[in-house]
Amino acid sequence: MDEQLNHAPGGFLTLSEDGIILSSNQTLLEELNYSLPQIIGQHINKIFTKSAQLFYQLYFVPLIKVNKKVDEMYLSLESKNKKEIPVLLNAQAKVQQNETVIECVLIPIRKREEFENALLVAKKEAEAALMEKNKAVSDLEIALRSLEEKQAELLKVNELNQKYKIETKRELELARKIQETTLTDSISNEYIHIEAFYKASHELSGDIYGIYQIDKHRYGIIILDVMGHGISSSLITMSVQSLFQRLISREGNPEIVIKELDHHLHSLFQNNEEAWHYCTVIYLLIDTKEKKIDFINAGHPPAFLQSSKGIQELNSSSPPIGTFEGVQFKTTTIPYQRGSRLLLYTDGVTDPFGFNHLKPLLQDNKTKPMHDLKEMIIQSMNNTELAYHQSDDKCFLLIDLH
Template sequence: MDERLQYAPCGYVSITHEGIVIDVNQTFLAIMGYSRANLVDNHFESIMSTANKLIFHTYFYPFINLNGHVEEMFLSLKDHKGLAIPFLLNGRRFEKEGVEIIDCILMQMGKRIDYEVEIRTAKRQIEEAYWEKDQALVKLEQLHMEIEQKQQELMELNANLVKLSVTDKLTGLKNRRFFEEKLEDQMILYSQTGQPFSLYIVDIDHFKKVNDTWGHPMGDSVLAKLAEVLQSHVRKGDIVARYGGEEFVLILPNMDAAESKIRAEELRLTVASSTWETGQITVSIGIATFIQMDSDITLLKKADLALYASKENGRNRVTHFTDMNK
């Protein structure tokens, strides 16, 4: 090693990719109170606490393998008396005569340096958690692998939850949560512009008979096909969602009561004239058009009452709430 590097104002340690020390300068030996024989040909982690071994495995090796270098990594190393000496470590990987070597520069840190909150908190949590489990060192690697696996599973689960949070899995339509959010948006728009809008509740007639006769898989197929029919019938900007079971809801912006009845009748006829594996499928539709005194609860209640009237009056029909008294 070059004489100037031996006494450089910072520690220098050269290790193999496996972590075996192959060279060390006098500055580092003086700081730590070791001789060359204490460190060379020994594992670098032999002078680390359990917590710092975990930090080393979690950050040092992944960054070296991915980027070829590590910058300003905080690490504590045990000196010859077993005392923890804090360092900032910079490392860089290179190949020499076909052998991979990692050079590490270690800057000793003063006791009064105010570390960043995240580093201090993470170090304290790791040391507290793993100091108590010092006798369980054999299981640490297994535990670390299990944590990584669980984190991956959690990431995949969260991704699915984001998608499922607004989508009905069976039909591919938006779900009740999405519908309720859009209904609230539509009411806000009404308060600002007075633009009318209508709401449909669409229910499959005698759907229980379909499930009982053909089985639930065929019932699911009917629900999925009806979703396609509804999607093909609506305009751009209309909202179609599965409300639950065999009920679907539609929000139709800028549509008054008269037009809503016409389009609902067209929808009813489209469903009735479509080809179904189970024979004819029909729907009953209840409609309510939003007025100034309405809330989301009253609007849904009106549409539900209108749907009930369609069912009571023979099914396969359309009823608007305003026509019920007539």
């Protein structure tokens, strides 16, 4: 690598079309605390944070393939000692010796402290100039001009930082509204009554649910929890939501629905283990004519079916979707009585108590109207947050079977 480029005031590396690191300048290696042999031949994900890995896969790769370049993409690197380094990335794809090579320039965004130090230095220089009797007036003017320039640069950086913060908050708020808008409405008729509760721990949630009436007597109900929280998890929920909506509305067969969701997750991350996510999910197909429930629980907390005989748990019989290839998902069928009640939920509803605290809550209030029971569950979650200062995505569904 050219000596000037090797020690340039910014990171430089080249990638293969598949994201394999082909070269790196010394500036980037020192920033990351890696030696050249430690990263050459490695996938670019080795130096990305988890969120940057997903962003790279979903945005960088499509842009570089279509436009052959990427301008000012904000990402975060992760050094060998796990230190996060925010950077602006510019890239362009070139064909060299019949192979596509992607050249990347990475500029760290950590100028605030440098500008402040420069201001202090300029101020001391100005004070020293005033104290020296024989110092020329022009030297003082130069020092003052330098101070003004540094102040202007700092104000510009502050303005850009504030603008980025406001724009990011606005985009996250818009994404949250879109995510909540896609949630299905409750259902209430002579056969079934369904109520839902949904609350994200941050702007975006990794929990999602769906309620679908397939025909006069069949209803497909799903609740899903993606590993983790925030933007990466919410992207997965939005990705699978359109799929399970189409599958359930079309016929609703539990084995087909869960198998297709599992296949979708494996396809999404098949070439990127670092960005891999899995989901716990429980799906119920309720037939109000036959008075039966067909369900599959894949690694999700057990749902509860309350009837005159007591409370029955709809336990998991397979691992979460997206974990292992070739898992066989089997449907379990159980009958229900008129007047039974179902509760489905994600783990954020029960932590840190564990799911057993819901069973006495159901048992002690089995005659209460659904609305009152719903408020009691919400109150128990609020008390948990106050006592343990714990924040997690929360979602539950209450179903009365008439």
